[in-house]
Amino acid sequence: MDDARKGDAALSAGKPEEALEHFTKALSVNSTAVKYYIGRATAYQRTAKYTESLNDADLAVVLARKRGSRELIKDAQFRRAIALFHLAKYADAAFLLRIVRQLDEKDKMLPIWEAKVAKKLEDIAEDDEKRKVTIKETPDVEVPNVSASAAPAKIEEPAPMPQAPTAVVPTPKDKIKTDWYQSQDIVTLNIMAKGVPKDKASVEIEKNAVSISFPVVNSSEYSYSADPLYAPIDPSQSKYRVTPTKIEVTLRKSTPGVKWHKLEGDGPVAASTNENKSSVPYHLLKDNESTPAYPTSSKSGVKNWDKVVVNDLDDQDEIEGDETSHFFKQLYGNATPEQQRAMMKSYSESGGTVLSTDWSNVGNKTVEPSPPEGMEAKKY
Known part of the structure; x- marks a missing residue:
């Protein structure tokens, strides 16, 4: 057992x-x-x-x-x-x-x-x-004999009663959102739903598809399927985890370095011969285009991160700040123009508490602040 x-x-x-x-x-x-x-x-x-x-x-x-x-x-x-x-x-x-x-x-x-x-x-x-159907409802197989270990059964001491966790209010079905991002080797899909029961969540990961289903409030079911995926993945190296606030699915790309332009596609995509260039949004490659400059704590002054992404995306020395800052700058640089607009709008309007890449969700409304539990947003 x-x-x-x-x-x-x-x-x-x-x-x-x-x-x-x-x-x-x-x-x-x-x-x-x-x-x-x-x-x-x-x-x-x-x-x-x-x-x-x-x-x-x-x-x-x-x-x-x-x-x-x-x-x-x-x-x-x-x-x-x-x-x-x-x-x-x-x-x-x-x-x-x-x-x-x-x-x-x-x-x-x-x-x-x-x-x-x-x-x-x-x-x-x-x-x-x-x-043609070639099988029976009950297969003709030989049932193994009952076996038992020769060693005596181990009597385990009862485990101490765990502390009851704080109840999490499940997210209603119509409020559940999805988001995804990628690196050179990994595609991460997030289903933003609180209170998903781990024992009732079902996640099927295949070479060209991923399917997710779990119960939600009011005895309903939430189902999500990406089939086919933009490019093949390695199911044996992919995994998922259920947290109190989301389901995180980590998909290992079969061909590292291939940039996914969307989560779903019509078939496999070939690896690019120059991934650094293909992974940069086209609008960042235009000549003489005025690009925004973003705040920085660097002593050298304001840095144009769009220019950093275009000229030297893989040069770690060019990107200042801690690992978290580096991650978000890479995420912005690898995003599509629509995703970048969504990121800038959601981050600025929410006071830095929301970061979304879904323009269809944030483009037609004001993004309200959503601080972590136990904290509250204040206007200055």
């Missing part, structure tokens, strides 16, 4: 390889635990080992039916469907998703995967073999 808990924690932290090790250890002690097989099937999927994932999900279905657990059957069938989708068996995946809908039509990830399968089937001819 301890290894199973560690496996669940590793999955939540976006560490599927570590989760595989823990679930495998847990199954060596209890080879008929349905949840362990479902957990390992999930970890296999996130490391692109879809055949192994399907094998574990098949076993989980048979064991769950023996237990008569509707919830476990549903979870196991869902994992089978995802594995078959990635193995290009779209008709089989659609067949299992219909079974999942019969068991729980309110499953939060179901609509996303139904849409993905339907999109694949649209491009397949009517007489194609991939349109």
